[in-house]
Structure formats: structure tokens, C-alpha cells
Amino acid sequence: MPLTAPLTPTRPAPKPPVTNRIAPAPSTAMRAAVRLAGGREVCFVCGLDEEGVVTTARVAARGDVGSVLALPGFAKRGEMLVHNHPSGLLEPSGADHDVAARMHDDGVGFGIIDNDATRLYVVVEVPAVETRSSLDPDSVAHDLGPDGPIARQHLRYEDRASQRDMAAAIARVYNEGGIGLLEAGTGVGKSLGYLVPALRWAAANGERTVVSTNTINLQEQLVGQDLPFLAAALTDQKVRFALLKGWRNYLCKARLEQAMGGAAQLFEEGMAREVGSLAEWASRTVDGSLADLPVPPRPEVWDEVSAEGDVCTRTRCTHFESCFVFKARRAAAEADVIVVNHHLLLADLAVRRAAQNWNDAAVLPAYSRLVVDEGHHLEDAAAAHLGSTVTRRGVQR
Secondary structure (H helix, E strand, O other), X not given: OOOOOOOOOOOOOOOOOEEOOEOHHHHHHHHHHHHHOOOOOEEEEEEEOXXXXXXEEEXXXXXXXXXXXXXXXXXXXXXXXXXEXXXXXXXXXXXXXXXXXXXXHOOOEEEEEOOOXXXXXXXXXXXXXXXXXXXXXXXXXXXXXOOOHHHHHOOOOOOOHHHHXXXXXXXXXXXXOOOOOOOOOOOOOHHHXXXXXXXXXXXXXXXXXXEEEOOHXXXXXXXXXXXXXXXXXXXXXXXXXXXXXXXXXXXXXXXXXXXXXXXXHHOOHHHHHXXXXXXXXXXXXXXXXXXXXXXXOOHHHHHXXXXXXXXXXXXXXXXXXXOHHHHHHHHHHOOOEEEEEHHHHHHHHHHHHHHOOOOOOOOOOOOOEEEEOOHHHHHHHHHHHHOOOOOHHHHHO
16 A cells, blocks of 8 residues: 655634624624714624634723723623724724733733724734633542542541542632632641642643642641652652742852852851851752751841842853752742742732733743632731832821
């Protein structure tokens, strides 16, 4: 049988930015709405068919000749927000680009039409719907049951119905989205109850979960006991996890070298010995974090050698490849579960809010699922990072 080369599939040609992708009925409706508004800008929410043609349109807001409200929440995922430019020039403005970016994050397209609604300039196409594999809550609960992999691995396994119920409930939240609020007493096994669904979701969909805690003790339990245990128990999948801390929790090798060079001038004798001990420890520590030190140094010594983001030279540093901070960040970028504390989580959120960046890496790598343990402490961290302080003197100024 003769061999033939497989046909190379042809990629569909990209849609041109300015098109007549508007069906007659919505075109007529939008044209009439613009005329009723006196030719001013009107914002429409449009439904599209499988070919990307506008098939329905409804008025969402009316503006003036130069602007119109286009707020998140007007359109649902899979729809397109469209407004007219009375000038007939379908060139997107800077404000249009900003709105389009926000709409895209919500799964909504964004376009501009002329007043006759015959031409459509698509700034952002409707994002393709991501298909996800749902978790089976009963299967997740079975993982924690007497016949599951946890029981086979745990030498002192104890069946806890409330733990299985919790895991199943969290699996449903992963499937459906939204927020789940759970309260459980001591002894339920909360950490395994949320880690198993998180790991199963990562295996099924490739999406990571950030787990935020308040105390160091719980962080150490998660990365030192629970997650390694699950890595051994869940043999049908990879379990990748990382602990990520703030910059000042890590030793900076460059600053340590500087401190060593000027130890005699910078420190008194006792402190200089501590710097020498840190240098010896730096050669054998795995993660280079303050928590890994058998005896913490004096705060004024650690201040001189800890990492600081605002002075870090990053790739220009001679220690970049072995840098403890960036080793931790690289591990986090590959992890299915990242453990952080509330302050680092809120610092990440503050940066994302300021930059309107909800999809890419910021302080933390990009993530789509969040578990907040010890949530009763979250308010204080949120106030510190997202709140504002008002004083009488400040108001008077």
C-alpha cells in the first residue's frame, strides 16, 4: 500500500477587524436606537452565533456624542458589548482598549459600529469557552473514605464522615464556581478535606490552587506533612506543591557578601560572628528562608542580609540562578498548590487591582482557585494592604 503524507490542516483565516457581521434584524434595531438617541453613543449587548455574527442586540446604556457607559456586568460570558462611534471612524480609543481588556477577562467581546449599524469593528473577539472536566464529588469523598488511597497510605487512618462531606462540598464549588464558606471544628481534618479536591482539580484541568493561611505552623504542616503524604497516597497523579514567602523571609546572597566584606565596620563583634554563621548556613540550606535557621539571628543582622525586592538586580545578579527567592518563585510557577500567608495573598491582590491584571503573574503566579484557611484572620491582612488610613492631621492638610 503506497504511503501518502497526511494532509496539513488549513487554519481558518482570521476574521477581518471591520466586517458586516451583523444580521439584518439587530442591525435595524441598533440603527433605530441610535436615531432615537439623537445620533449619540449607545451601548448594546449583543448575542452571536457560531460564526461570530451578531444575531441579537439590546440597549444597555445611552451616552453623549463622545462617550457611553460600558460597565462590567452589562454582558454575560459569551456575549459582545458593542457601541457606536457617531463620527463614523471605528478606531478604538484608549478608553475603548481599557474596557475591551476588562470585558475579555470576563469572557465578553467588544466591538464598535457606525451609526447605521452596517459596519462592525471587533476590538476583542468573544473568548473561546474553556472546557473543564468536572470532579465527581462522590469520587473525591471516596479518596478520603475507608476504601480509598488515603486509608491505604495512612497507618492510623480514621474514617471521618464530616471530612468526606467537606471534600465533596468543595468539589462541587470547584465545578460550579462561586464561593464556599465552611466551618469545621478541630479534628475534622480540614486540610486534607480541601487539598484532595484541589489536587484532583489540578490533575483534571491543569489549574492551580493557592492556599492561604495565617500561621507559620499551619504552613509548615501543609508543606511538611500533608502535601508530601498526599504525594505518596495519590499515586495516580503528580502532586506538585510549593511554599512561597515574602522577600524578606529569604537570605540574599549578594547582600550577605556585602555584609561579610564590611562586617568589621558594620557590626559589633557578636553580630559579626552571626554574619559568619549565616554564611556557613547559606552553603547548606535548601530554601534559604529564615524559618530554616536553627537559631534566628538578631533582627538588625537579618535586616542587612535579607532579600529586598526594591533593590534586587534580578537577572543581572551573579547569584540569580541560585537565588533563594527566585528558586522559590520558579518552584511555585510549576506547582499545582501554592501555600502562602494572608499578607502575601493580599499583597498580590493589591498589585493585581492596581494594574487590573487578573490573569497573569503578579506577586504570585497566575491562579484560578483560592482556599483561605484560618479565614477569621483575613480581615486584618486585607485592611493592611487594601485599606486607607485617615487621621485628623491628614484631613486638615
